[in-house]
Amino acid sequence: MKLAFKLAYRNLIGAGLRTWLNVIVLSFSFVVIIWLKGVMTGWDHQAKTDMTNWEIGGGQYWHEAYDPYDPFTLTESHAPLPAEFLPEVAAGEMEPVLITQGSIFPEGRMMQVIVRGINPEQTIFQLPTSVLDSATDAIPAIIGSMMAKTSRLKTGDYVTLRWRDANGTFDATDILICGIFNASVPAIDAGQVYIALDKLQEMMLLPGEATIVTFRSSNVPRQETAGWVLKTREELTRQVDEMIKTKSAGQSILYGILLLLAMLAIFDTQVLSIFRRQKEIGTYIALGYTRQQVVGLFTVEGSMHAVLAAFVAAAYGLPFLAWQAKAGWTMPVDTSEFGMAIAQTLYPVYSLGLVISTVAIVTVTTTIVSYLPSRKIARMNPTDALRGKLQ
Amino acid sequence: MKSIFLIALFPLLNVAQAQDANTILEKIDANMSSKNRVFESSMTIRGKRSSRTITSKSYSEGTRQSFTEYLSPASEKGTKMLKLDKQLWIYSPSTDRTIQISGHMLRQSVMGSDLSYEDMMDDRKLSEVYDARVTGEAMIGDRRVYVLDLTARVPDIAYFSQKIWVDAERFVPLKQELYAKSGKLLKMMEMENVIQVQGRWFPGKIKYKDMLRQGEGTEFNITRISFDQQIPEYIFSKAALKQ
Numbered sequence: 001m002k003l004a005f006k007l008a009y010r011n012l013i014g015a016g017l018r019t020w021l022n023v024i025v026l027s028f029s030f031v032v033i034i035w036l037k038g039v040m041t042g043w044d045h046q047a048k049t050d051m052t053n054w055e056i057g058g059g060q061y062w063h064e065a066y067d068p069y070d071p072f073t074l075t076e077s078h079a080p081l082p083a084e085f086l087p088e089v090a091a092g093e094m095e096p097v098l099i100t101q102g103s104i105f106p107e108g109r110m111m112q113v114i115v116r117g118i119n120p121e122q123t124i125f126q127l128p129t130s131v132l133d134s135a136t137d138a139i140p141a142i143i144g145s146m147m148a149k150t151s152r153l154k155t156g157d158y159v160t161l162r163w164r165d166a167n168g169t170f171d172a173t174d175i176l177i178c179g180i181f182n183a184s185v186p187a188i189d190a191g192q193v194y195i196a197l198d199k200l201q202e203m204m205l206l207p208g209e210a211t212i213v214t215f216r217s218s219n220v221p222r223q224e225t226a227g228w229v230l231k232t233r234e235e236l237t238r239q240v241d242e243m244i245k246t247k248s249a250g251q252s253i254l255y256g257i258l259l260l261l262a263m264l265a266i267f268d269t270q271v272l273s274i275f276r277r278q279k280e281i282g283t284y285i286a287l288g289y290t291r292q293q294v295v296g297l298f299t300v301e302g303s304m305h306a307v308l309a310a311f312v313a314a315a316y317g318l319p320f321l322a323w324q325a326k327a328g329w330t331m332p333v334d335t336s337e338f339g340m341a342i343a344q345t346l347y348p349v350y351s352l353g354l355v356i357s358t359v360a361i362v363t364v365t366t367t368i369v370s371y372l373p374s375r376k377i378a379r380m381n382p383t384d385a386l387r388g389k390l391q
Numbered sequence: 392m393k394s395i396f397l398i399a400l401f402p403l404l405n406v407a408q409a410q411d412a413n414t415i416l417e418k419i420d421a422n423m424s425s426k427n428r429v430f431e432s433s434m435t436i437r438g439k440r441s442s443r444t445i446t447s448k449s450y451s452e453g454t455r456q457s458f459t460e461y462l463s464p465a466s467e468k469g470t471k472m473l474k475l476d477k478q479l480w481i482y483s484p485s486t487d488r489t490i491q492i493s494g495h496m497l498r499q500s501v502m503g504s505d506l507s508y509e510d511m512m513d514d515r516k517l518s519e520v521y522d523a524r525v526t527g528e529a530m531i532g533d534r535r536v537y538v539l540d541l542t543a544r545v546p547d548i549a550y551f552s553q554k555i556w557v558d559a560e561r562f563v564p565l566k567q568e569l570y571a572k573s574g575k576l577l578k579m580m581e582m583e584n585v586i587q588v589q590g591r592w593f594p595g596k597i598k599y600k601d602m603l604r605q606g607e608g609t610e611f612n613i614t615r616i617s618f619d620q621q622i623p624e625y626i627f628s629k630a631a632l633k634q
Contacts, residue, residue, distance in 0.1 A: 103603075105603040105604060107605070108603070108604050108605025108606070109604070109605065110500070110601075110603070110604050160575070160603050162571070162577070162603060164549075165572070167546040167547050167548075168547050168548070168549060169543070169546070169547075169548055169549065169550070169551050169572055170549055170550055170551070170569075170571045170572070170577055171551070171571045171572040171573050171575075172571040172573060172575040172577060172603065173571075173573050173575065
């Protein structure tokens with residue numbers, strides 16, 4: 001076997017440019033697959049971290065009637081906080097949020113918004129809620145950058161907010177935009193206006209009530225509470241998992257095309273080798289090699305393309321992948337309107353498992369593709385092969 | 392002595408005024424409410440840059456049932472709207488589908504006008520939901536009007552207070568201001584072309600203006616109206632939407 005590797009290496013190097021072309025194409029597959037998979041892992045990591053920091057904390061309790069995808073439920077989805085939540089709320093380990101609908105009228109245009117009442121002193125989210133405590137002549141409010149862009153509002157602007165209280169009576173007042181935050185989680189930005197929780201409770205005639213309650217730690221085991229549905233961090237980030245699963249499936253087609261191109265080159269090389277090296281094959285058999293040993297020799301020779309490609313990929317891929325992990329990949333289109341938690345710049349994350357599995361998949365595929373044309377050797381007549389007769 | 396007498400009489404005057412205000416509201420309701428009505432109208436929506444007119448034919452039965460079919464322009468022709476109690480359905484001929492409007496959708500404007508679906512649906516009698524107080528008299532054009540302040544006496548009402556200018560002879564509102572609980576003016580209506588139909592006085596033209604939005608408002612012209620007609624029962628059914 002050692003001899004087979006030695007011979008294979010010598011033959012490969014002897015083939016010169018043909019070998020190196022194959023190796024370079026194959027090395028592209030290595031680098032691109034690892035990079036793309038790394039981007040996906042980085043997105044997964046970033047999306048979940050951002051969602052935790054901006055939207056879901058360690059998990060949430062939702063009022064049983066609350067459905068974020070159905071605004072019709074908002075009028076009914078509020079209730080006083082259960083007594084068992086109160087100690088954690090007082091300690092700042094849980095934050096109640098009251099959600100209702102309203103309309104704002106920037107420059108006389110009507111925009112439907114979701115108004116969220118949040119504790120200005122909260123520390124679970126990265127939202128700059130402390131400004132909601134400002135003493136102003138209008139209700140202090142914060143909005144996200146995406147919302148600021150669509151509503152054309154900026155810090156210091158006044159805008160009229162109209163809402164309906166719990167009885168359905170219209171009320172309206174001016175709010176002052178005291179802060180604009182940047183977050184890559186559209187759910188907490190697009191069409192959302194944040195004001196102080198106690199103010200919204202007063203406006204809605206719903207003192208002490210909330211729609212969702214977010215807790216800080218996902219490690220504390222929690223139970224369902226009557227009227228409130230427990231949503232764990234895993235449940236709340238499931239949509240990210242599903243999105244990445246879908247994207248990964250789409251990317252697999254790209255991996256397939258890359259591998260197909262590389263394997264086509266290897267396959268052609270193998271077919272050409274067997275065709276041009278018939279005398280050599282005959283000589284091996286004449287020297288005492290079994291047909292299977294010759295097949296093995298050619299298969300090893302083919303699969304060694306993958307080994308060489310791994311080294312070449314490491315030579316230029318490692319610096320590239322390391323630079324990408326540091327600088328990130330900034331997407332050429334604006335991601336803020338994608339409707340999912342995705343940052344403008346994604347930082348790939350590579351794991352050892354990712355590198356090993358990619359190398360293993362490419363090497364096994366190359367070995368199989370190298371073996372397929374080599375089977376022809378087993379059917380060759382050694383005498384004709386030695387004479388160099390075409391078979 | 393005279394002033395003491397006047398002070399003693401003041402509460403009685405207030406009661407008399409309150410009764411007058413409530414009587415005025417009842418007279419308004421007598422004009423504006425009916426068992427049923429059928430009318431054709433045109434709605435002109437004046438936007439920032441352009442305006443468009445939509446004509447329609449409506450049937451309504453009390454405050455619970457109404458049916459509207461849009462007649463023009465071509466893009467809206469055949470669109471039908473059915474209100475049954477607190478539910479509202481819209482049929483669109485282009486998609487041949489009927490959708491139910493509920494929740495926050497009811498707060499959207501009707502065809503880009505200054506009226507929301509809820510505004511169209513909330514047609515309870517004023518005397519049933521508001522306490523009224525006459526605050527003075529004024530002139531609108533050549534008509535003498537009573538000025539009334541209305542304050543909600545039921546909790547489930549869209550506008551907490553209203554200011555209403557009522558023709559002192561015909562008991563038809565000529566101007567109406569709708570206020571939020573905070574006192575902010577939300578909507579304003581101006582009524583013109585008051586006509587007499589089957590013994591009732593009714594405004595033939597109503598200008599709506601959402602005071603928080605830009606634009607010139609929406610003009611609602613009633614081209615034909617008749618009260619207490621025989622309206623076939625099937626008109627107020629979902630089946631009528633697709634006919």
